[in-house]
Amino acid sequence: MHVRVTFVAAARSSSLLAERFDDDRPLDQAGWHEVQLAAHGLVPLAAAELRYCSPTPRSRATGDALGYAPLAQVALRDCDMGRWRGLTLAEVTAREPGAVDAWLADPRSAPHGGESLLSFIARVGQWLDTRPADDGGRILVVAEPAVVRAALVYALKAPPATYWNIDVRPLSTVALTGRAGRWSLRLGGGGGLEAA
Template sequence: MGLRVTLVAAARSSSLLAERFDDDRPLDAAGWYEVQCAAEALVPLGAAELRYCSPTPRSRATGEALGYAPLVQPALRDCDMGRWRGLTLAEVAALEPAAVDAWLADPRTAPHGGEPLLAFITRIGGWLDTRPAEDGAIVAVAEPSVVRAAFVYALKAPPATYWNVDVRPLSTVALSGGPGRWRLRLEAAAQPAPLTRPYTPGL
């Protein structure tokens, strides 16, 4: 069977434009609503033998709302953004445009005084590679940035690929394999509920 790790992006704690670096705010009203809407598809993932989450409030709340009763994993914490923590990208770009350019251009730099992107990706990859199960299923609710980092690590893609991966709240990424041999696993889409009456175009 092999090991299967499904990463679930935490529900939102703000609108996209209001997202802040290393955010520690809880789920907002829209986030709670989206969890309810996605529950039918995501709750079955809780049958996994091991269930984890990032230490952020919204990751923990998402996991609890889905019935996972997840174990908090400090290694799945968001990237340490140093003095930029709590600011939006627009705010930082207005304050330190040259530093933002350097951060986006070189994954080894940390002009904010926190964690370089490359170190962040490597940390998340280290968590993947040290999972205790050789077979079975694992589910982990994590920040979208963590899901992006895992995706890049698993595919052995250049770190700059991180900026080209769009992870929406409550989206999932499934990986299978093991240390050093991860593969992206495309799951079959859920079948829509049958129509209660024949569908007529234009009605």
């Protein structure tokens, strides 16, 4: 018994340099434009039996714009960044350089008062492991890039530091196949890793 979970990274809500921790902003103009350009290749994924999304405005808007009508899942929320929420990495680094260094070096640390990277990866992994494993079943997830990165680290049983080396572009897709505790990365067309 196995299931295929295809992740679609939410469209952008800001430029890369303006990205903020735990951001609740909706899609920006560039994000809407990207959705329109990528729709032809992504709309067929709506055939999945189950469709979910992160509870953020941009994930919901991305899923709705693609016709997925996804169900928001609290477990798929972005990492809780505590007092850093709403700030850019540059802003936090200017205010708390030592705390940023500790956060980047130790996946168990949470100097911001929120969730550690290790806890975040475990939360997303637990959600992944509780998906129904109907043989050949398909699940679609529109999520924040951070959630996709956490799912990949968990599924591949990679060291937590690997999280920092995974680049998830807006509207890219990646598929995981398997069942609780036994996941494989699927590359290629039809739900593989593709940049939109």
